[in-house]
Amino acid sequence: MNSTQKFWKRFQNQKFYQICALMGIGYLLVFAYVPMVGLIIAFKNFKLSSGIPGFFTSEWVGFKWFSEFVHDINFWQIIRNTVVISLLKIVFTFPIPILFAITLNEVRKEGLKRFAQTASYLPHFISWVVVSGMLFSFLNSQNGVINQLLMNFGLIDKPLSFLASADYFWPMLVLSDIWKEMGWWTIIFLAAIAGIDPTLHEAAVVDGAGRMQRILYVTLPSIKPTIIVVLILALGNLFGGGLGGSNFEQAYLLGNPVNNSVSEIIQTYTLKMGLAQGRYSYATAIGLIQSVISLTLILISNYSAKKASGVGLF
Amino acid sequence: MKKRVLSMTSFFLIVVLVMAGCTGKDSPANEDGSKTAQEDNGKSQTSNITSWDSPDLSWKKSTEPVSFDTYIDFDWYQLDTWGKDDVSKEITKRTGVSLNVTKSSDLNQLQVLIAANELPDLVFTSNLVERFYNPDIAYPLDELIKKYTPEMMNLLDPVEIANNTQPDGHFYALKTHYNNDAAWNDPRNLPSPGDPGFYVREDIMQELGNPPLESMEDLLNIYKMVKEKHPDMIVYLPHPTWTNPLMEMMGLTGQSPYVDADGKVHVGFNNPGFAEYFKYMNTLFREGYLSAESFAYKPEQFSQIMKSGNVFSASYNAGLADDINKVYDENSIKAHLVPVLKALTYKGEAKLKPVDASVGWASLFVPKTNKNPERAIKYIEFLKSPEGDALTQWGIEGKHYTLNADKLLVRPEGFNELKVTDTGIGPWYFEASGLGEGVATSSGALSNPKYSSSVDLLKFRKKLYERNPALAFVKPKADTDEFNINVKLTELYTNARVEIITAPSEEEAMKRYEKMMSDANKIGMDKLETYMNEAYQEALKKYKK
Numbered sequence: 091m092n093s094t095q096k097f098w099k100r101f102q103n104q105k106f107y108q109i110c111a112l113m114g115i116g117y118l119l120v121f122a123y124v125p126m127v128g129l130i131i132a133f134k135n136f137k138l139s140s141g142i143p144g145f146f147t148s149e150w151v152g153f154k155w156f157s158e159f160v161h162d163i164n165f166w167q168i169i170r171n172t173v174v175i176s177l178l179k180i181v182f183t184f185p186i187p188i189l190f191a192i193t194l195n196e197v198r199k200e201g202l203k204r205f206a207q208t209a210s211y212l213p214h215f216i217s218w219v220v221v222s223g224m225l226f227s228f229l230n231s232q233n234g235v236i237n238q239l240l241m242n243f244g245l246i247d248k249p250l251s252f253l254a255s256a257d258y259f260w261p262m263l264v265l266s267d268i269w270k271e272m273g274w275w276t277i278i279f280l281a282a283i284a285g286i287d288p289t290l291h292e293a294a295v296v297d298g299a300g301r302m303q304r305i306l307y308v309t310l311p312s313i314k315p316t317i318i319v320v321l322i323l324a325l326g327n328l329f330g331g332g333l334g335g336s337n338f339e340q341a342y343l344l345g346n347p348v349n350n351s352v353s354e355i356i357q358t359y360t361l362k363m364g365l366a367q368g369r370y371s372y373a374t375a376i377g378l379i380q381s382v383i384s385l386t387l388i389l390i391s392n393y394s395a396k397k398a399s400g401v402g403l404f
Numbered sequence: 405m406k407k408r409v410l411s412m413t414s415f416f417l418i419v420v421l422v423m424a425g426c427t428g429k430d431s432p433a434n435e436d437g438s439k440t441a442q443e444d445n446g447k448s449q450t451s452n453i454t455s456w457d458s459p460d461l462s463w464k465k466s467t468e469p470v471s472f473d474t475y476i477d478f479d480w481y482q483l484d485t486w487g488k489d490d491v492s493k494e495i496t497k498r499t500g501v502s503l504n505v506t507k508s509s510d511l512n513q514l515q516v517l518i519a520a521n522e523l524p525d526l527v528f529t530s531n532l533v534e535r536f537y538n539p540d541i542a543y544p545l546d547e548l549i550k551k552y553t554p555e556m557m558n559l560l561d562p563v564e565i566a567n568n569t570q571p572d573g574h575f576y577a578l579k580t581h582y583n584n585d586a587a588w589n590d591p592r593n594l595p596s597p598g599d600p601g602f603y604v605r606e607d608i609m610q611e612l613g614n615p616p617l618e619s620m621e622d623l624l625n626i627y628k629m630v631k632e633k634h635p636d637m638i639v640y641l642p643h644p645t646w647t648n649p650l651m652e653m654m655g656l657t658g659q660s661p662y663v664d665a666d667g668k669v670h671v672g673f674n675n676p677g678f679a680e681y682f683k684y685m686n687t688l689f690r691e692g693y694l695s696a697e698s699f700a701y702k703p704e705q706f707s708q709i710m711k712s713g714n715v716f717s718a719s720y721n722a723g724l725a726d727d728i729n730k731v732y733d734e735n736s737i738k739a740h741l742v743p744v745l746k747a748l749t750y751k752g753e754a755k756l757k758p759v760d761a762s763v764g765w766a767s768l769f770v771p772k773t774n775k776n777p778e779r780a781i782k783y784i785e786f787l788k789s790p791e792g793d794a795l796t797q798w799g800i801e802g803k804h805y806t807l808n809a810d811k812l813l814v815r816p817e818g819f820n821e822l823k824v825t826d827t828g829i830g831p832w833y834f835e836a837s838g839l840g841e842g843v844a845t846s847s848g849a850l851s852n853p854k855y856s857s858s859v860d861l862l863k864f865r866k867k868l869y870e871r872n873p874a875l876a877f878v879k880p881k882a883d884t885d886e887f888n889i890n891v892k893l894t895e896l897y898t899n900a901r902v903e904i905i906t907a908p909s910e911e912e913a914m915k916r917y918e919k920m921m922s923d924a925n926k927i928g929m930d931k932l933e934t935y936m937n938e939a940y941q942e943a944l945k946k947y948k949k
Contacts, residue, residue: 163927251695348696349700366511367888368532
């Protein structure tokens with residue numbers, strides 16, 4: 091039996107699984123790789139009127155659109171907003187689900203644990219459009235609940251303009267993202283904690299370890315691989331908004347002319363100045379810049395994680 | 405084994421081809437074998453018909469049922485279902501045309517439809533219409549008219565044709581709500597109800613002893629009194645997106661281009677008068693009469709706050725007082741808004757002079773993907789005729805209105821309780837005339853006198869109007885450098901104006917204003933103005949002919 095025959099024999103034996111894998115590959119090819127052909131228009135003067143054939147027939151313009159974006163008067167402001175919002179969200183939203191999962195794991199009352207878990211992950215299913223409406227109702231200065239509470243407690247003299255102030259925009263994004271996504275990501279870490287061999291904890295108890303010590307020396311090291319994989323995924327989607335992937339939705343729905351100096355990010359700018367104006371080449375060039383930065387970040391974070399802990403995605 | 409390789413390869417090919425099939429669409433006109441206008445080029449006809457009343461109009465001869473997929477590019481549109489209301493049923497009865505309507509849900513949807521060559525049979529839009537001024541995307545109406553409805557060329561106003569004719573010599577749509585001089589001067593006609601209006605609460609003015617309101621300075625004084633007497637009340641609430649009437653009072657046009665004393669066209673906010681406007685608005689903000697949050701509201705939030713009855717003065721379109729007073733009355737809120745029917749002076753000078761390019765508003769396009777361009781242009785002929793105009797803007801004669809001796813509409817009893825979803829009056833007016841709308845608006849004073857302050861406001865504004873159709877031609881063409889500059893300037897102004905108004909001091913406001921102007925110059929305002937002036941001079945020549 092030659093090697094080709096062996097290959098087909100093995101394939102025959104694994105037919106079902108191979109077909110499943112091929113369907114997945116086919117899906118990726120069609121929906122992830124074939125559309126990448128469209129990136130070509132970032133280097134061309136593509137006009138809407140030329141339709142799909144225009145991808146190939148329109149004239150080459152080199153780096154014209156990249157240069158236009160880099161020389162835009164708002165370029166540094168947009169990059170700053172994108173980077174700061176993304177970093178703030180990674181720094182504050184990433185550790186919270188881990189801490190929450192550990193806390194839930196320590197809760198002994200099963201009913202309370204279940205209630206807390208369900209209550210915390212339900213907001214994940216509410217769309218950002220609804221959340222932005224809720225934020226308006228809670229935070230507006232006319233009759234928002236938060237302002238009224240703060241005033242009733244005597245903490246402020248006059249209502250704070252949460253929605254129309256550059257100062258409150260970034261904290262509002264981070265806090266609302268934590269509220270909405272914390273519970274959902276907690277599930278992954280809870281699953282990782284559930285997979286820890288109980289004998290490790292038993293051995294630690296025998297050795298006299300307290301609850302805090304068991305968390306530090308048993309639970310955390312055991313879920314480290316999960317933490318690193320989730321961190322790499324979050325970093326790969328850094329500009330998309332990390333775990334929640336909600337940068338665009340938040341900036342688009344909660345951004346307004348008053349907080350524009352801190353709310354305009356690459357994605358909203360692409361929509362406004364590119365897609366909404368039918369400037370697909372320009373929009374593609376901006377999107378490509380973001381993709382290249384994101385890819386670089388995922389490669390660096392994967393490499394660093396592998397170096398530091400031996401755990402990586404690839 | 406080869407068979408397996410072949411079948412695997414075929415599978416992938418099929419997947420890729422199916423996906424490719426999703427992205428392109430052959431012209432339905434070719435699918436059903438019907439000919440396009442271009443295929444029949446050279447077969448243009450002429451006609452001796454010179455009256456819209458002629459029984460030989462082309463639309464009257466083709467009334468077999470036909471359905472058009474229609475895209476309405478306005479997410480706020482009142483109706484998106486055909487055949488459930490009186491007017492759409494009547495249109496189908498008279499013309500055989502029915503529409504399968506899709507309403508825009510996203511501002512990018514139309515761009516995607518154009519790029520994917522998946523435009524429906526008809527498109528009604530006012531956004532980025534320059535993209536449709538292209539024979540590869542839309543049929544030039546003049547070609548369709550010459551071929552299928554030649555009498556229309558005799559019946560259309562030559563100035564209207566000139567208004568809509570593009571540099572390639574074709575017109576691709578006839579903008580709605582156009583008024584020629586005769587129509588504009590008709591005493592029944594009024595400016596658009598979308599015109600800006602400035603309102604104050606009559607009940608509170610009375611409570612304050614009706615202090616004088618002749619100037620912007622008087623307004624500041626009144627605001628001070630309101631703030632003292634009603635500290636929890638919103639003193640001034642401007643609509644977040646609408647043209648600000650206070651700006652108009654100072655002779656400014658916002659982003660819209662204006663012509664200076666030397667006849668030169670400029671970008672709207674390049675008017676030096678903006679420095680004073682920003683100072684004034686900044687004073688309103690610093691004194692607590694205007695909140696920064698008002699610029700952050702969505703239109704529906706503006707409306708919600710207006711309805712609460714806790715606002716002293718506001719600005720929006722001409723219908724705000726009538727709409728809100730109705731809500732106050734229905735909810736027994738003791739409040740009453742009235743429009744300010746004066747050109748308030750600023751530093752002793754009255755500068756309110758609304759400028760109208762007078763060429764109209766939205767456009768109905770016949771994309772090249774239309775499956776029956778012949779019936780499409782005949783449908784347009786019907787809509788354009790006085791019969792179609794009256795049906796779509798006024799309703800069915802005898803059922804929804806009768807004309808009185810002044811040729812104003814007299815509505816039957818109970819008409820004001822009817823909903824637009826029942827009557828269909830208004831939304832299907834894709835070729836509406838300005839006069840038709842003006843008559844419907846001014847007739848509102850007859851049918852609903854209690855809520856007709858918009859009529860007073862529009863009558864007041866009409867007297868001050870200046871018409872300049874050449875200004876409609878200064879907008880740059882899509883995909884040009886000037887177009888991109890214009891887009892960036894609009895974005896700059898939208899954001900910078902709020903930053904200037906909400907500055908903590910007048911000095912800081914002026915610093916921000918200077919930065920906006922400096923950024924505008926960096927973006928290329930000069931280049932855009934050079935283009936605008938050239939286009940304006942060309943357009944002026946057209947109107948002198």
